[in-house]
Amino acid sequence: xxxxxxxxxxxxxxxxxxxxxxxxxxxxxxxxxxxxxxxxxxxxxxxxxxxxxxxxxxxxxxxxxxxxxxxxxxxxxxxxxxxxxxxxxxxxxxxxxxxxxxxxxxxxxxxxxxxxxxxxxxxxxxxxxxxxxxxxxxxxxxxxxxxxxxxxxxxxxxxxxxxxxxxxxxxxxxxxxxxxxxxxxxxxxxxxxxxxxxxxxxxxxxxxxxxxxxxxxxxxxxxxxxxxxxxxxxxxxxxxxxxxxxxxxxxxxxxxxxxxxxxxxxxxxxxxxxxxxxxxxxxxxxxxxxxxxxxxxxxxxxxxxxxxx
Amino acid sequence: xxxxxxxxxxxxxxxxxxxxxxxxxxxxxxxxxxxxxxxxxxxxxxxxxxxxxxxxxxxxxxxxxxxxxxxxxxxxxxxxxxxxxxxxxxxxxxxxxxxxxxxxxxxxxxxxxxxxxxxxxxxxxxxxxxxxxxxxxxxxxxxxxxxxxxxxxxxxxxxxxxxxxxxxxxxxxxxxxxxxxxxxxxxxxxxxxxxxxxxxxxxxxxxxxxxxxxxxxxxxxxxxxxxxxxxxxxxxxxxxxxxxxxxxxxxxxxxxxxxxxxxxxxxxxxxxxxxxxxxxxxxxxxxxxxxxxxxxxxxxxxxxxxxxxxxxxxxxxxxxxxxxxxxxxxxxxxxxxxxxxxxxxxxxxxxxxxxxxxxxxxxxxxxxxxxxxxxxxxxxxxxxxxxxxxxxxxxxxxxxxxxxxxxxxxxxxxxxxxxxxxxxxxxxxxxxxxxxxxxxxxxxxxxxxxxxxxxxxx
Numbered sequence: 118x119x120x121x122x123x124x125x126x127x128x129x130x131x132x133x134x135x136x137x138x139x140x141x142x143x144x145x146x147x148x149x150x151x152x153x154x155x156x157x158x159x160x161x162x163x164x165x166x167x168x169x170x171x172x173x174x175x176x177x178x179x180x181x182x183x184x185x186x187x188x189x190x191x192x193x194x195x196x197x198x199x200x201x202x203x204x205x206x207x208x209x210x211x212x213x214x215x216x217x218x219x220x221x222x223x224x225x226x227x228x229x230x231x232x233x234x235x236x237x238x239x240x241x242x243x244x245x246x247x248x249x250x251x252x253x254x255x256x257x258x259x260x261x262x263x264x265x266x267x268x269x270x271x272x273x274x275x276x277x278x279x280x281x282x283x284x285x286x287x288x289x290x291x292x293x294x295x296x297x298x299x300x301x302x303x304x305x306x307x308x309x310x311x312x313x314x315x316x317x318x319x320x321x322x323x324x325x326x327x328x329x330x331x332x333x334x335x336x337x338x339x340x341x342x343x344x345x346x347x348x349x350x351x352x353x354x355x356x357x358x359x360x361x362x363x364x365x366x367x368x369x370x371x372x373x374x375x376x377x378x379x380x381x382x383x384x385x386x387x388x389x390x391x392x393x394x395x396x397x398x399x400x401x402x403x404x405x406x407x408x409x410x411x412x413x414x415x416x417x418x419x420x421x422x423x424x425x426x
Numbered sequence: 427x428x429x430x431x432x433x434x435x436x437x438x439x440x441x442x443x444x445x446x447x448x449x450x451x452x453x454x455x456x457x458x459x460x461x462x463x464x465x466x467x468x469x470x471x472x473x474x475x476x477x478x479x480x481x482x483x484x485x486x487x488x489x490x491x492x493x494x495x496x497x498x499x500x501x502x503x504x505x506x507x508x509x510x511x512x513x514x515x516x517x518x519x520x521x522x523x524x525x526x527x528x529x530x531x532x533x534x535x536x537x538x539x540x541x542x543x544x545x546x547x548x549x550x551x552x553x554x555x556x557x558x559x560x561x562x563x564x565x566x567x568x569x570x571x572x573x574x575x576x577x578x579x580x581x582x583x584x585x586x587x588x589x590x591x592x593x594x595x596x597x598x599x600x601x602x603x604x605x606x607x608x609x610x611x612x613x614x615x616x617x618x619x620x621x622x623x624x625x626x627x628x629x630x631x632x633x634x635x636x637x638x639x640x641x642x643x644x645x646x647x648x649x650x651x652x653x654x655x656x657x658x659x660x661x662x663x664x665x666x667x668x669x670x671x672x673x674x675x676x677x678x679x680x681x682x683x684x685x686x687x688x689x690x691x692x693x694x695x696x697x698x699x700x701x702x703x704x705x706x707x708x709x710x711x712x713x714x715x716x717x718x719x720x721x722x723x724x725x726x727x728x729x730x731x732x733x734x735x736x737x738x739x740x741x742x743x744x745x746x747x748x749x750x751x752x753x754x755x756x757x758x759x760x761x762x763x764x765x766x767x768x769x770x771x772x773x774x775x776x777x778x779x780x781x782x783x784x785x786x787x788x789x790x791x792x793x794x795x796x797x798x799x800x801x802x803x804x805x806x807x808x809x810x811x812x813x814x815x816x817x818x819x820x821x822x823x824x825x826x827x828x829x830x831x832x833x834x835x836x837x838x839x840x841x842x843x844x845x846x847x848x849x850x851x852x853x854x855x856x857x858x859x860x861x862x863x864x865x866x867x868x869x870x871x872x873x874x875x876x877x878x879x880x881x882x883x884x
Contacts, residue, residue, distance in 0.1 A: 126443045128874065147639040151446055151616070152870035153647055154640075161640040166648035172656070190573065190581035197583060209585040212667060213593050219660045220597040226652045227604050231634070233645035284575065 128154060135160045168229040175225020176218050183217030184210060318390035325386025338417030341410055345402060346418075350375055354421040364398075381422035388415045431876055433534050434869055436716035438876075446870050449717075453613075453862045454620055456712050463711045467859060470711075474852035481845020484838050485560060493563045495838045502821040502833035507561040509814045510843050513696065514554035514850070515595060515668055516689070516809065520697020521547030522602065522661040525609070526654040534877060535725050537868045538718045542705055544606040545858050546697075551599045553850045558592075560842060587671045594660075594667040601660055605653045611636050612646070612867035665693045672816065678755040679763070679820035682747060688740040692809060695733040695779070698726055699805035704854065706799045717864045720793050727792040730805070734783035741776065755825045762823040763815060767832055771811050772819070778808020 125131040128150075135145055148161050187210040191197065195204055294301065343352070349364075351357035354375030374380065392411045395401030406414070431438035437445040437452075455461065488495055498505050521543035528536040536543075559568045571592050573582045582589050614633035618626055636642065669689035672680040682688075702723065709718040748760035763772045782804045785791045792798070818833050835843075 128442070147641055149638045150640070150643070150874075151450075151638060152612075152867045152874055153643045154871070154874050158640050158644060163640050163644045166645045168645055168648035168652055172652045186573075187584045191584065194579060194581055197585070199585075202585070206585045209590070212590050212663075213584050215663060216590075216593045216597040216660075216667075219656050219663075220600060222656055223601040223604055223653060226649050226656070227608065230608065230645050230649035234635070234642050283577065287579070288577070289579065 128156065132156060132160050166229075166233055168226055168233060171229025171232070172222050172226040175228075176222035178225075179218040179221030180214055182221065183214030186217075187213050316390045316393050318387050318394070321386035321390035322384040323386065325384075325389055334413045334416040335420055337410075338413035338415070341406065341414050342417050345406065346414065349399070354418065375418055376421050378422075381419070385412075385415050385419070388418055431872065432719075432721055433537065433872055433877075434717065435719060435721075438873055442873060445873050449864075449866055449869050449873070450616055450620065452716065453714070453864050453866050454617060456714060456863055457617065457860065461713050463713060467711055467855065471852060471855050474848040474855065477848025478845040478852060481842045481848070484841045484845070488560075488838065489565055495836060497833050497836045497839065499831065499833065501824060501829045501831045502818055504817050504821060505833050506814070506835040506839040506843060507557050509810065509817050510846055511554050511557035511561075512668055512689075512813045512817070513810050514550045514557070514846065516665060516693030516813075517697045517700045518547040518550035518554065518598070518602070519661050519665055519690070519693035520695075520701055521545075521550070522657055523694050523697065524701065526605065526657040526661070529650075529654045530658060533725075534872055535722050537865055537872060538714075538722050539701060539705055539726070540609070540868070541861070541863055541865050542708065542718075542858060543701055544602065544609065545854060545861075546701060546704060547602045548599065548606055549850055549853045549857065550697075550700075551595060551602060552853065553846050555595060555599065556846065556849070558588075587667065587674050590667045591671060594664045598660055598664045601653070601657050605650075605657055608646070608649055608653060609865060609868075610861060612638065613862040613865060616866055617862060662690055665690045672820075677820050677824055678753070678759040679816070679823075682744070684740060684743050684747070688737075688743075691733055691736040691740060692812065695730065695737050696806060696809035698730050698733065699802040699809070702726055702730075702798050702802035703806060706795050706802070708858070712859065712863050714864050717869065720795075723795070723798055724789075724792040727786040727798060730783050730801075731786045734779060734805075738780040741780065759820060759823050763819050766819070766823065768815055768819045768822070772815050775808050775812035775815060778804045779812060782808070 123134060125134065131148060131150075135148065138145060145161050147163075148157050150157050188205055191204055191206075197204070342350075347358055348360045349356075349358045351361065356374045389411055391399070392406070392414060393401060393403045402411070434445075434449075437448045440448065461467070496505060496507070524536050524543040525540045525547075529540075558571075559565050562568060570580075571582060571589070582592075584590075611633055614629050615636035615638065618629040618633045621629060666686035666689065669685040673682060673685035675681060705718055706723065709715045745760065748756050763769065782801055785797070785801060790797075791801070822832055823830050
C-alpha cells in the first residue's frame with residue numbers, strides 16, 4: 118500500500134523524518150520536492166540513472182548509421198561530379214556522421230529520461246494524488262498503447278507485401294534490353310537465316326525451311342544457279358560443268374551430282390547451309406548471295422532432283 | 427536564513443518556504459492575461475505580424491516573378507538572403523552558450539535568462555531555416571534537399587557543404603527544442619498544479635506526468651547534463667559547418683582556415699547582443715525585472731567584451747593572412763574591402779564590433795539598461811553588416827577583373843530582412859509570454875542550495 122506519508126514545509130524536517138523512518142526499518146519509496154535537492158537524493162538513496170547508457174547507445178547508433186547511410190547512398194548512385202576526389206569522401210561523411218551521432222544521442226537521452234520516469238510514474242502518481250484511478254488508467258494505458266503499436270506494425274508490414282507500391286519498382290530494373298548492352302547470344306540450336314552467325318548444316322537441316330514463294334523463286338533460282346553454280350555443277354546439276362572437268366578427283370562424286378537421291382534426301386536447310394558455308398572443295402557464297410537469293414537457288418536445286426526422277 | 431544571494435536578491439532574504447512560493451507566484455503571474463504590460467506586449471506582437479506578412483507577400487511575388495527582383499546578378503549570386511541566414515544561425519548560438527555551456531561551467535547567474543536564451547535559440551533557428559528556401563527560385567523543389575529513396579533515383583550530395591548545413595542546422599534545431607522542452611517539464615508541472623480548467627489541462631499534457639520525486643529529479647539531472655554536453659559539442663560544429671559554406675570555396679576572402687573559429691566567435695557575439703536586445707526591454711514587458719537583475723545583465727556585458735576581442739583578433743588575422751601569404755587576389759580583395767565600394771560597410775562593422783563594445787569595460791556602461799540596449803543594437807547591425815561584407819564583397823571582387831561586379835539589396839530584400847526580424851520577434855514573444863519565462867525549478871534549486879553550501883558539499 119502506497120500513500121503520502123507527510124508534507125513538510127522545511128527540508129530539514131523531511132530529512133529527519135526519513136532518518137526516523139529508516140530507523141524503524143520502513144522502506145522509503147521516494148520523496149517529492151519542488152526543485153532538485155542533493156540532500157534529499159542522498160537521503161532517499163536514489164539509484165543511478167540509466168540515461169547515460171541510453172545516450173551512449175544512441176551516439177554509437179548515430180555514428181554507425183551516419184557513416185553507413187552516406188557511404189551506402191553514394192555507392193548506390195555513383196554518378197557524381199567529384200572533381201577527382203574519391204567517391205567515399207571521409208572528411209565530408211565524418212561531418213554528417215558527427216551530426217547524426219549528436220542527433221541520435223540527444224533523442225536517446227530523452228527516451229532514457231522518459232523510460233526512467235515511466236518506472237516511477239505509477240508510484241509517483243499514486244502517492245502524489247489522492248485518487249485511486251491513477252492505478253487503473255496506468256495499466257490500461259500501457260496495454261492499449263502496446264497493442265496499438267503491434268497492430269500498426271502488422272498493418273504496415275501486411276500492406277507492404279500485399280500491395281504493389283510505386284517505390285517497390287525501380288525504373289532502372291527493366292525486362293527490356295538496353296541498347297548499349299549489345300546483341301543477345303542466340304538460343305541454343307538457333308540457325309541464322311541472315312546475318313553473320315555460323316550455320317551448321319546438320320542443325321540447319323532440321324530447323325530451317327525456305328520461306329519464300331515457290332514459283333518465282335524457282336525462276337530466279339535458275340538464273341542464279343546458272344551464274345554461280347553451273348560452272349562446276351553443270352547446267353542440270355550432274356557435276357559436268359566446264360570447271361569440273363579440271364577437278365581431280367572428278368566431280369562425279371555423289372555429292373557432286375546434285376540430282377542423286379543421296380543428295381536430295383537432305384532437307385532444304387542443309388542445302389542452304391552448304392551454299393552459305395561452303396565445303397572442303399566448294400567455296401562459300403554468303404558474301405555474294407544474300408539469304409533470299411540462296412533460298413531461291415535451293416528451290417531450283419530441288420527441281421533438279423525432281424527432273425531426274 | 428542566509429545572506430542575500432546576488433543571483434536571486436528579491437526573494438533570497440526571505441525564509442525558504444516563503445521564497446519558494448514567491449518564485450512560483452511571481453513567475454506564474456507573468457502568464458496571466460492582464461499583466462501590467464499586456465497592451466505593449468500585444469501591440470508588439472501585432473506589429474511583428476504586420477512585418478512578416480508583408481515579407482510573405484514579397485516572397486509570393488518573388489515566386490511569381492522570379493529572383494530577378496532581388497539584386498542578385500553575376501558575379502554576386504549570394505546576397506542579403508544568405509547573409510541573413512548566417513546572421514540568424516549565429517544568433518541561435520548564444521542561447522545555447524548561455525543555457526548549455528554556462529550550465530557546464532556551473533555559472534549560476536545564467537539561470538534567470540536561460541529560458542529566454544533557449545527560446546531565442548529555437549526561434550532563431552526556425553527563422554534561419556526559412557532562408558535557404560526563400561533563396562530558391564523554384565522554392566517548391568526544396569524537398570530535393572531531403573535524403574529519402576525517391577523515384578528520381580537521386581540521393582543528396584553528402585560532399586556538399588550545403589548538405590552539411592542542412593544536416594547540422596536540422597540537428598541543432600531538434601536538439602535545441604528537446605533541450606528547451608526538457609528544462610521546461612518541471613515548470614510546466616508547476617503551472618499545471620496551480621491552474622484550473624483547459625489551460626491547466628494543456629500544461630498537464632506538456633508536463634508529461636512530472637511529479638517531482640527524487641527519482642525523477644535524478645533522471646532529469648542526468649538527461650539535462652548529458653544534453654548540455656552534447657549540445658555544446660554541437661553548437662561549435664554548427665557554425666563551423668556554416669562557415670565552411672564559404673571556406674571550402676576558393677574565393678579570395680573566403681578560403682581561409684580561420685573561418686570556423688571566426689564564425690563561431692562572431693555567432694556567440696551577435697547572439698549575446700541579441701539576448702540583451704530581447705531581455706533589457708523584455709524583462710520590463712514580462713514583469714520579471716526582479717529576477718533578471720542588473721547583475722545578470724552585467725555578466726552578459728562582460729562576456730560581450732571578451733568575445734568582441736576575439737572577433738577583433740579574427741579581423742587582424744585576416745589582415746595578417748592577406749599580407750603574409752602574398753597571394754595577389756587575396757591582397758586585392760583585402761584592399762577592396764578597406765577602400766572599395768563596400769568600404770563604408772566594412773568600417774561600420776569594425777566600429778560596431780570592435781570599438782563600440784569596449785565601452786563595456788566601464789562598469790557604469792555595464793549597469794545602465796539604456797547603454798546595454800543601445801550597444802546591443804549597434805552590435806546586431808555591425809554583425810549583419812560584417813556577414814554582408816564577407817559574403818558580398820568577396821564575390822564582387824574575385825580573381826578575374828572582367829568578372830568584378832557590384833551588388834546592393836533591393837527594397838524587396840530589405841522587406842524580407844525586416845520581415846524575418848518581425849517573424850523572429852513574433853514567435854519569440856508569443857512563446858516566451860505563454861511559458862514560464864524564468865526557470866522556476868532552477869531558481870528554487872539555487873535558493874535551496876546556496877552557492878556557499880554547494881561549494882561546501884563538493
